[in-house]
Amino acid sequence: MSRLNFRLLLLVLSGFLGACATGRGPSETGTKDTSKSFSTIVVDAGHGGKDNGAYRKFGGAEKIATLDVAKRLSRKLRESDLEIVMTRSTDVFIPLDERVAIENAQKNSIFVSIHFNDSSRRGIHGFETYYHSANSIDLAHRIQSKLLTIPRSANRGVHSANFRVLVRFFEQSIGRRRSARCRISRSTRG
Numbered sequence: 001m002s003r004l005n006f007r008l009l010l011l012v013l014s015g016f017l018g019a020c021a022t023g024r025g026p027s028e029t030g031t032k033d034t035s036k037s038f039s040t041i042v043v044d045a046g047h048g049g050k051d052n053g054a055y056r057k058f059g060g061a062e063k064i065a066t067l068d069v070a071k072r073l074s075r076k077l078r079e080s081d082l083e084i085v086m087t088r089s090t091d092v093f094i095p096l097d098e099r100v101a102i103e104n105a106q107k108n109s110i111f112v113s114i115h116f117n118d119s120s121r122r123g124i125h126g127f128e129t130y131y132h133s134a135n136s137i138d139l140a141h142r143i144q145s146k147l148l149t150i151p152r153s154a155n156r157g158v159h160s161a162n163f164r165v166l167v168r169f170f171e172q173s174i175g176r177r178r179s180a181r182c183r184i185s186r187s188t189r190g
Helices: 003-019 062-077 096-104 134-147 164-173
Strands: 040-045 083-086 109-119 126-131 155-160 180-189
Touching: 040 062, 040 096, 062 083, 062 109, 096 109, 096 164, 109 164, 126 134, 134 155
Parallel strands: 040 083, 040 109, 109 180, 126 155
Antiparallel strands: 126 180
């Protein structure tokens, strides 16, 4: 990802997440919809430590790129009135269940996990946003639409997925105080 696109990604995400933390939306049985009323953002830099993630042909291990984006995003978001919690701020391995525990310890929060997918197929590039709970659909679409304001970005869509950090968060939040969580991925041809 070029340095300019990297900066634009951070600007778009930080401005969007800070601006959408107001109002209320429909709720799912047993959970509170925090996708429009959150005060905390848990930023998850995917992979880390012994888990390299995807290897990009011209960019090194995914864990390095996700940590860089997460740190930059965190710095930008701290300029707002939101509390920011990072699952990791160094190159360490954090098990998935521990990432969920970090998120579940926060009140009135959303979970944003950053990843960079890689493909050997030509022409595969763009942003994808994943959600698990129906409460997170609107937030996922709003995040995706803001990502698409970055020049030359491609829309890989908004999808429902059963990623462990999304599912475990949902299971543990039933009857509790939060429900919004998304995973953002950028696909690149390696």
